Amino acid sequence: MSNIAQVIVNIPTRSIDKPFSYLIPPHLQGVDVGWRVLVPFGNRKVEGFVIALAAERPEGLKTILDVLDTYAWFNTNMIETAKWLSTYYLCSLGEALRLFVPGQSGIRTQKAYKAPDEADFEQAAVILENKPVEYSTVLSYIYNQGSATLTELVKLSENTNTILKFFLQHKLIVHSDTVNKRGKSNTTTIVNLAVGREVAALTEQQLPKTCLAQRRLLHALIDNNELTTAQLRDLNITPSTIKKLASQGLITIRTTQVFRNSYDTLCKSATKITLTEEQEHALKAIIPLICAQAHKSFLLHGVTGSGKTQVYINAVAEARRLNRQAIVLVPEIALTSQIIARFQAAFGNDIVVMHSKLSVGERHDAWRRLQLGQAGIVIGARSALFAPVNNLGIIIIDEEHEFTYKQEESPRYHAREVALIRAKLAGAVVILGSATPAVETYYQALNGKHTLLPMRKRIDNVPMPAVTVVDMRQELAQRRRSVISPPLQEMLAETLANKEQAVILLNRRGYSTFVLCRECGHVLKCRHCDISLVYHTSGNTLRCHYCQERHSIPDTCPECGSRYIRYFGTGTQKVEESLNLLFPTAKIIRMDQDTTSRKMAHDKILSAFANGSYDILLGTQMVAKGHDISNVTAVGIISADTALNLPDFRAAEKTFALLTQAAGRAGRGAKAGRVVMQTYNPEHYAVQAGAAHNYQEFFESEITFRRQLNYPPFTHLLKITVQANDETIVHRNANLLASELAQILTGVDSSIVGPFPASINKIKDIFRVNILIKTTDLPNVTLKLTDVDIISRKDIIVDVDPINVL
Numbered sequence: 182m183s184n185i186a187q188v189i190v191n192i193p194t195r196s197i198d199k200p201f202s203y204l205i206p207p208h209l210q211g212v213d214v215g216w217r218v219l220v221p222f223g224n225r226k227v228e229g230f231v232i233a234l235a236a237e238r239p240e241g242l243k244t245i246l247d248v249l250d251t252y253a254w255f256n257t258n259m260i261e262t263a264k265w266l267s268t269y270y271l272c273s274l275g276e277a278l279r280l281f282v283p284g285q286s287g288i289r290t291q292k293a294y295k296a297p298d299e300a301d302f303e304q305a306a307v308i309l310e311n312k313p314v315e316y317s318t319v320l321s322y323i324y325n326q327g328s329a330t331l332t333e334l335v336k337l338s339e340n341t342n343t344i345l346k347f348f349l350q351h352k353l354i355v356h357s358d359t360v361n362k363r364g365k366s367n368t369t370t371i372v373n374l375a376v377g378r379e380v381a382a383l384t385e386q387q388l389p390k391t392c393l394a395q396r397r398l399l400h401a402l403i404d405n406n407e408l409t410t411a412q413l414r415d416l417n418i419t420p421s422t423i424k425k426l427a428s429q430g431l432i433t434i435r436t437t438q439v440f441r442n443s444y445d446t447l448c449k450s451a452t453k454i455t456l457t458e459e460q461e462h463a464l465k466a467i468i469p470l471i472c473a474q475a476h477k478s479f480l481l482h483g484v485t486g487s488g489k490t491q492v493y494i495n496a497v498a499e500a501r502r503l504n505r506q507a508i509v510l511v512p513e514i515a516l517t518s519q520i521i522a523r524f525q526a527a528f529g530n531d532i533v534v535m536h537s538k539l540s541v542g543e544r545h546d547a548w549r550r551l552q553l554g555q556a557g558i559v560i561g562a563r564s565a566l567f568a569p570v571n572n573l574g575i576i577i578i579d580e581e582h583e584f585t586y587k588q589e590e591s592p593r594y595h596a597r598e599v600a601l602i603r604a605k606l607a608g609a610v611v612i613l614g615s616a617t618p619a620v621e622t623y624y625q626a627l628n629g630k631h632t633l634l635p636m637r638k639r640i641d642n643v644p645m646p647a648v649t650v651v652d653m654r655q656e657l658a659q660r661r662r663s664v665i666s667p668p669l670q671e672m673l674a675e676t677l678a679n680k681e682q683a684v685i686l687l688n689r690r691g692y693s694t695f696v697l698c699r700e701c702g703h704v705l706k707c708r709h710c711d712i713s714l715v716y717h718t719s720g721n722t723l724r725c726h727y728c729q730e731r732h733s734i735p736d737t738c739p740e741c742g743s744r745y746i747r748y749f750g751t752g753t754q755k756v757e758e759s760l761n762l763l764f765p766t767a768k769i770i771r772m773d774q775d776t777t778s779r780k781m782a783h784d785k786i787l788s789a790f791a792n793g794s795y796d797i798l799l800g801t802q803m804v805a806k807g808h809d810i811s812n813v814t815a816v817g818i819i820s821a822d823t824a825l826n827l828p829d830f831r832a833a834e835k836t837f838a839l840l841t842q843a844a845g846r847a848g849r850g851a852k853a854g855r856v857v858m859q860t861y862n863p864e865h866y867a868v869q870a871g872a873a874h875n876y877q878e879f880f881e882s883e884i885t886f887r888r889q890l891n892y893p894p895f896t897h898l899l900k901i902t903v904q905a906n907d908e909t910i911v912h913r914n915a916n917l918l919a920s921e922l923a924q925i926l927t928g929v930d931s932s933i934v935g936p937f938p939a940s941i942n943k944i945k946d947i948f949r950v951n952i953l954i955k956t957t958d959l960p961n962v963t964l965k966l967t968d969v970d971i972i973s974r975k976d977i978i979v980d981v982d983p984i985n986v987l
Contacts, residue, residue, distance in 0.1 A: 183235060183236050185234065185242070186204075186205050186212060186245060187200040187232055187233035187234070198275070198973070201220075201229075202242055203220050206244050212245065214232060214233060214234060214255075216230075254281070259567070261606050269598070269981065271963055272591050272592035272972075281569065283544035283545045284544065294328070294345060295327060296355075315340065316347070319334060319338055319344050372413065372423060381402065381431065382399075382403055394417070394419065395426055402432065457487075457638070467479055467612065471574055475608060476611075477611075479631060479634050480622060481614040481615075481634045482876070483616060484616050484845070492636075493612065496575055497524075505557075506558070506573055506574060507570075507573075507575045507576070507577070508558075509561075510579065511562060511579050513562070520560060533546075533551060534547060535559055535561035535564055536561040552569050566603070575604075577611075578597055581613040581622060591978075595982060597622070618876075621893050646844055646845075646856045648855075648858060648872040649858070650821075651857060652860065670763060673797070681814040682796055682814070682815075683797045685760070685797060685818075685819065686801070686805050686817070687801065705735070707725035707730060709725065709943075709946050710727045711942050769796065770789065772799070793812065804843075804846075809849055812852075813847055814853065814855065815855050816846050817857050817859075821871070822860045828940060830890065830986065833866070833886075836868065837868075866879065896957055897959040897981075898954070898955060899953070900953055900986055901951070901953075901980075902949050902951050902978040903949070904977070906948070908943075915935075915936035918977070919933060929965065930958045932954070933953070933955075936950045939951050941987070951987075
């Protein structure tokens with residue numbers, strides 16, 4: 182009999198990366214692989230994940246304290262995916278398993294204190310004899326309550342921390358952390374009549390006139406037969422009134438779970454859609470594989486407006502017909518509402534939504550509905566990939582090229598790669614959809630890893646929008662310094678005159694991108710990060726977009742004392758101001774991180790714009806992706822080549838994708854679309870291909886460049902970042918590490934680039950130096966790094982297949 186559980190403790194530290202053995206107590210013999218448990222670890226109670234069982238019984242084992250659920254949280258697919266993820270991305274298994282838990286932890290621990298077993302308040306009183314009365318007050322509260330949290334105790338005294346330190350030194354109290362389960366179910370009380378309406382009516386008449394609440398409750402139940410917590414509250418019915426009638430056998434009380442859903446109002450009725458020839462061709466390739474429960478990946482390469490979403494819906498419908506579940510990923514929270522509305526129209530309540538802006542409770546409810554089989558489709562950002570689906574049939578990654586699918590904190594996984602593994606383990610199909618596929622993905626499709634399904638035409642053969650490229654160098658030469666060029670002004674004026682809508686893209690929020698002293702050239706920088714401060718008109722402050730610290734605006738230059746401080750560069754706030762001056766009657770709404778910090782803010786902005794409440798939608802890259810609004814006929818791109826100036830081998834790819842996606846928002850309905858791209862680098866192949874909507878032209882130029890410099894897809898990259906709070910130390914440690922790596926990787930097909938300072942070499946007072954490893958033998962390299970335990974060092978970050986090499 183297996184009575185030993187191998188448990189991965191859920192502690193966010195890289196130094197603990199092995200399972201610990203715990204004894205399963207007799208009353209928890211149902212615990213099995215995949216269960217979440219509460220275990221003692223040191224002097225704490227922590228969450229743990231059972232990954233194996235054993236029959237041996239070593240001496241001195243601690244015992245599992247409790248279970249967090251009444252069922253296994255992890256299935257085999259989830260555990261095996263986590264194991265692969267931890268090996269490939271060089272993170273701990275605990276970090277990988279945490280991805281499958283809403284909020285990354287199933288418990289919330291709060292510091293608490295209690296009396297020791299041998300406590301004697303009278304003896305304690307002697308120790309406190311010369312102490313202020315507040316000492317006795319706090320200790321008395323702890324002893325009387327049995328246990329008290331720090332939150333409770335700080336209300337008793339301003340000196341609580343000093344008092345508790347004294348108590349601990351004299352062993353008058355001991356630590357006793359309280360553990361609460363996170364993501365608790367949301368329940369409601371349901372009250373029903375337990376007798377017939379005639380009996381209830383007679384009872385109501387016989388009740389004394391002073392029993393107003395009881396009579397009111399009976400009368401309401403005679404009319405409705407059932408009342409919820411909210412309805413009882415509206416009737417001003419207290420729990421005591423309910424208990425009195427229940428004790429008399431007149432009513433019954435039951436508690437039922439209520440699933441929270443912020444998207445339950447999006448549903449629209451489905452419209453019958455006739456598939457295009459290209460859509461039918463794609464589905465004829467995909468559906469047989471779903472029916473065969475065979476793993477296969479497809480690259481659906483469709484121009485903007487070609488109907489990729491309808492292919493997704495039909496493929497998911499086939500999976501659901503076979504009672505298999507589906508995961509649909511979108512790259513941005515801003516895109517979820519539109520695709521959810523389309524899927525709700527087709528599948529109704531068979532959908533749950535998952536992304537980080539939802540509360541832990543909402544995510545927990547979504548998880549639970551999937552586990553109970555009450556829903557078969559999960560839609561969301563990359564975290565939705567880790568939903569607890571037990572019979573996975575299909576994974577769809579919309580806009581698969583987007584860099585937001587790569588997580589920038591540990592574990593630094595890419596959703597596309599994890600999806601391929603999870604689908605392989607489940608015998609499921611993967612659809613990678615994009616108008617601008619990642620260079621690596623398209624190269625793999627050409628070489629047979631994915632089946633390429635092209636969709637070259639828009640629905641109803643709607644033409645691609647006409648693109649005008651404006652050379653801003655010529656504008657400057659003609660002394661036209663406005664951020665809105667004449668061609669863009671003209672297009673916007675005509676659009677507004679025709680009662681049509683426009684989207685303006687500037688991938689830079691704020692008002693001015695830097696503040697400079699014209700006397701000495703000093704640029705105001707964040708004191709914690711090596712980056713210029715950005716001026717925001719809201720609050721009239723300077724902000725750091727990395728550490729988020731706000732700075733007041735100086736009257737004089739802090740370097741030379743000059744008053745000649747000026748604002749340079751252009752952000753979304755400044756463009757909004759310019760648009761208001763040019764088009765005072767136009768209704769403009771801005772969408773960037775400053776305006777979308779609140780929950781559901783993206784949806785409210787896009788909904789208002791789609792409903793015609795605004796004429797112009799202005800924003801950062803989140804306005805450029807996925808939105809399908811038929812009245813949008815004009816798109817303006819303020820600074821088309823911003824990303825080209827970054828020292829990143831993916832700069833051209835990012836630029837081309839953003840330009841193509843932004844241009845694709847125009848002319849998706851019956852009206853023709855137009856686009857104006859403003860650039861200082863119109864000759865660049867990424868700009869020219871983007872203006873021509875020509876992916877093939879871009880790919881051929883880009884793949885030649887990648888091959889010459891031996892960049893992905895011809896090699897794998899590992900980025901190793903060395904960190905320290907001292908600049909001299911970080912460079913010394915990086916040089917030592919580079920030498921160590923050269924020795925470790927001797928004989929392995931690899932090359933080392935660096936060390937070199939990160940492009941922003943200081944963030945939050947931490948200096949950063951990067952080392953790149955290029956290799957065609959990634960498994961061997963990661964194995965070598967694991968053997969010498971580099972990945973557990975606190976001053977080192979290892980990023981496998983990094984998206985950002987800066």
